[in-house]
Amino acid sequence: MTDSNNILEVEHLSLHFGRGEGLVKAIDDVSFTVAKGETVALVGESGSGKSMSALSLTGLVPRVARIEGGKVIFGGQDLLTLNERELREIRGSRISYIFQEPMVSFNPVFTIGWQIEEALKLHRKGIERKAEVERLLDIVHLPSRLAEAYPHQMSGGQLQRCMIAMALACSPDLLVADEPTTALDVTVQREILNLLAELSEKTGQSVLMITHNFGIVADLADRVYVMQKGKVVEEGTTSQVLYDPQHQYTKQLMAAVPRLHPKEGGGVGPRI
Numbered sequence: 001m002t003d004s005n006n007i008l009e010v011e012h013l014s015l016h017f018g019r020g021e022g023l024v025k026a027i028d029d030v031s032f033t034v035a036k037g038e039t040v041a042l043v044g045e046s047g048s049g050k051s052m053s054a055l056s057l058t059g060l061v062p063r064v065a066r067i068e069g070g071k072v073i074f075g076g077q078d079l080l081t082l083n084e085r086e087l088r089e090i091r092g093s094r095i096s097y098i099f100q101e102p103m104v105s106f107n108p109v110f111t112i113g114w115q116i117e118e119a120l121k122l123h124r125k126g127i128e129r130k131a132e133v134e135r136l137l138d139i140v141h142l143p144s145r146l147a148e149a150y151p152h153q154m155s156g157g158q159l160q161r162c163m164i165a166m167a168l169a170c171s172p173d174l175l176v177a178d179e180p181t182t183a184l185d186v187t188v189q190r191e192i193l194n195l196l197a198e199l200s201e202k203t204g205q206s207v208l209m210i211t212h213n214f215g216i217v218a219d220l221a222d223r224v225y226v227m228q229k230g231k232v233v234e235e236g237t238t239s240q241v242l243y244d245p246q247h248q249y250t251k252q253l254m255a256a257v258p259r260l261h262p263k264e265g266g267g268v269g270p271r272i
């Protein structure tokens with residue numbers, strides 16, 4: 001059923017790899033929604049199907065993957081029915097991704113400013129690009145002079161901020177952040193998470209967050225879907241899931257989050 005407040009509705013999505021003995025149901029009848037301005041987390045351990053769920057929105061799954069059924073309703077259309085050219089239009093302009101490793105997402109031989117300008121050329125013709133690059137760097141709290149820097153001249157945290165600026169370059173309706181802080185050290189993780197929280201609060205950006213870390217969920221998400229072996233095993237508002245988890249797997253995942261103050265108990269800690 002379509003709710004006009006939802007920006008994304010994934011319905012009964014299934015995606016398989018292999019056949020027979022080697023069959024892997026990477027996504028097994030998964031449904032979730034993201035409303036306008038909402039931050040939704042897909043959380044689960046490695047291999048639970050989070051990334052495939054995020055990538056299948058815009059057809060970024062490996063060639064050997066088979067979509068076995070379901071719908072991805074976005075902007076009034078089912079993205080699973082679109083061809084590659086149509087999907088390319090959506091990718092980067094209406095749905096943007098931030099991945100774990102910012103270093104591999106940038107071309108080492110061009111400056112950051114040049115690369116953000118290229119994204120603007122593709123998706124937002126007719127705007128003053130230099131000024132827009134400055135504005136985007138400012139949104140992610142980077143000085144405009146870094147437009148002239150090359151990727152190798154930046155720290156991991158600065159690069160991840162640039163990645164976010166790049167993802168915002170086309171004012172996407174949905175930002176998909178796939179483990180955006182996993183490759184960063186702890187204090188930098190905190191800064192990037194604060195930035196994402198600020199974006200969603202100040203600009204109403206809808207975010208789909210992929211994470212294995214319940215600490216991140218507690219800080220950022222409005223609602224949570226817990227995934228295990230390709231299925232959603234529990235869903236609810238963040239406080240429902242954190243404070244009153246129903247499924248044994250959710251309880252185990254929460255117990256696995258290291259606490260800064262183990263003796264205090266309670267809460268999902270830590271705030272990384």
Ligand SMILES: Nc1ncnc2c1ncn2[C@@H]1O[C@H](COP(=O)(O)OP(=O)(O)OP(=O)(O)O)[C@@H](O)[C@H]1O
Nearest residue numbers: 017024026044045046047048049050051052053062
């Ligand atoms: N190219 C592939 N060929 C076969 N199986 C794959 C392939 N890519 C992913 N899978 C399988 O699909 C399942 C879901 O993978 P997915 O990457 O979505 O998990 P995940 O929850 O995002 O974990 P991670 O955080 O480790 O990426 C896993 O069982 C994985 O082994």
